[in-house]
Amino acid sequence: MQLQPGHLTLAQLRVIADGTETLTLTDWSALDASAALVAAAAAGDAPVYGVNTGFGKLASTRIAKDQLAALQLNLIRSHSVGVGAPMSPPVVRLMLATKAASLARGYSGVRREVVQSLLDAFNAGFVPYIPAQGSVGASGDLAPLSHMTLALMGEGEALVDGQRRPALAELQRLGLKPLTLAAKEGLALINGTQASTALALHALLRFDTLFATALAAGAMTLDAARGSDGPFDPRIHAVRGQPGQIETAAVYRELLAGSAIRQSHKEGDERVQDPYCLRCQPQVMGACLDQARHAAEVLVREANAVTDNPLVFDDCMVSGGNFHAEPVALAADGLALAIAEVGAIAERRIAMLIDPGISRLPPFLTADAGLHSGFMIAHVTAAALASENKSLAHPASVDSLPTSANQEDHVSMATFAARRLHAMIDNTAHIVAIELLAAAQGIDFLRPLRSSAPVEALYERLRQDCASHPADHYLAPDIERAAALVQGGALQAPGAPHVG
Incomplete structure (x- = not known):
């Protein structure tokens, strides 16, 4: 190249x-x-x-x-x-x-x-x-x-x-x-800012894959919970005008088109409105997409920038401060919020799936609750990771410690701002992995009804590595295998929008 x-x-x-x-x-x-x-x-x-x-x-x-x-x-x-x-x-x-x-x-x-x-x-x-x-x-x-x-x-x-x-x-x-x-x-x-920029860029590229997979997980969960695709009507999103929201709503519509599960409860469904974790997916995920795209613009500019000091121009050398990584720090902090929110709404969908009062599925996604605990503690793991992300999402850019005997008296903390993104992505990948396993278990309870072709394809790919287990079993290896599929991009939503 x-x-x-x-x-x-x-x-x-x-x-x-x-x-x-x-x-x-x-x-x-x-x-x-x-x-x-x-x-x-x-x-x-x-x-x-x-x-x-x-x-x-x-x-x-x-x-x-x-x-x-x-x-x-x-x-x-x-x-x-x-x-x-x-x-x-x-x-x-x-x-x-x-x-x-x-x-x-x-x-x-x-x-x-x-x-x-x-x-x-x-x-x-x-x-x-x-x-x-x-x-x-x-x-x-x-x-x-x-x-x-x-x-x-x-x-x-x-x-x-x-x-x-x-x-x-x-x-x-x-x-x-x-x-x-x-x-x-x-x-x-x-x-120069090449270390902090490289860390943030790599996180952005990883988030691109994670975001597309989280869309797929949300669609699978919606069908497992027999939710409505009405909130994805394009007219709703057009009148708001937020581009990420419009794009993600379109992806959900495509993912769920032709679902026999949806058709089975389209008439006479006693639940008037779905909980926000299902109904507001385009609004939340779309905002995260827009935030990530802004970060991408800043980081690509920084990857092309000259950031050392002093700089050499036609006939002189001029001292300045392009080495100050504030643009990277703020972009990384914004991306951290998006990563945390993708994980936060996914954790809420897991909580919804294991609650029979909302999901209308068996308690904790097990047919013999009491003897079996099902996804009870898998959700606890997801909650722990989502909570950890909240702490990590605290902006790094608002902190500054003077260095070099107060000559360098305001700093960006961009390198930590970017570095912590990778831990957050790992956490969110595991949350989404748990959601995919839970959603697949929910769909198992709805058989012989089938979801849409795209969701069924994702279900089958997941089941290649993580078999269905109606009874309690050693679940941690399944979570790790599912997380590897998430991070490797094997379960991305077809046609998902990119962050850049």
Whole structure:
């Protein structure tokens, strides 16, 4: 795939995360002029931040010309202070590619060799070992990007088959040459938002699959509970005008069209209105879709952005603050709300299914309640996960702790804002998995009636991995298998709208 700096699309970013294609850059012209300007600044006597001065609070400290290379090396070593579990390979691939694309725009003052090193690492499958914790999302994602850079230099570590390995040995195994830094290049590599953006982008891509599956689960639950498809009438949604709501209502109509279960109770149904968890699915899911789409717009812009400091323009270098990741933090916080709500309404549907007073199904979805507990505690698990998501959904962007001796006195916390999204997606995937199992059990009680063709296809795919069990059994493995289907995209609603 040809890398077009400033013009990456969400579809291309998905390919990058998957690592299924190699990356090439054909136009290198923008790099040369800015690198020459930095070289001239390094040779001159005027103080230029990040070229011949210290960093942060030490910006007033001048560095001798014969120590400029050591300055960059020391920067990377001293800033590689991350802790915690490593970032996943898809996130690291996004970091490598978006950092290369940002530098290649020619405003960072790096040589061609730096961008080529990033591309070579990506194409060879080299994955730096990058601890996920240690960035506050301002002055760039300093610690994560330092670990990335240190590995490219052959001094850090690489992630090989899930294990930590010396980076130099892995570079040599792959036939890659360690990167050597010139003036400003260390700063350009670590000053930016590529870690928080990569974490948020990967979460967004995962949410796309989860959202489409949650739509399918909601449709299956509605039929299992013998709910009405009347609330999905297009006229209802047209007069409100919310685009996500209109699109999701259309998906529900398609999913439920032709259901014999629905036809069986269309006339004479004593329940005048369904509970909100069934009736208001387009309103809730549609709002979540719109929220995710806004996040996608922000994150794709950020993936194409130049976010280091100082920036190199035609005839000068200018200090600014593009490294401040507030756009990423707010987008991630908004996405967190959407993820939490998808899980919250799914948990409510599970609670409805096990309550015979509302679902009109056997208590806890078992024919011999009392002797068997059915889905009683599976719902408790879903409730625990939904509650955990509520805590995780608290906005990270409203917090700020000054760093660098108060020089960096307002920070975004974007990296945590993005990182916590993955735990929330895992939680919600398990909630949706439990709902799918419960809904399938509900449909079992309505046999020989059949649902619509799309819902029956989803039911059959689920049953391939999770057989029907009328009596109590070891349910946790079924939940894990169902969750794997959810996260793998095997149970997505046909025609579901995408987040970008």
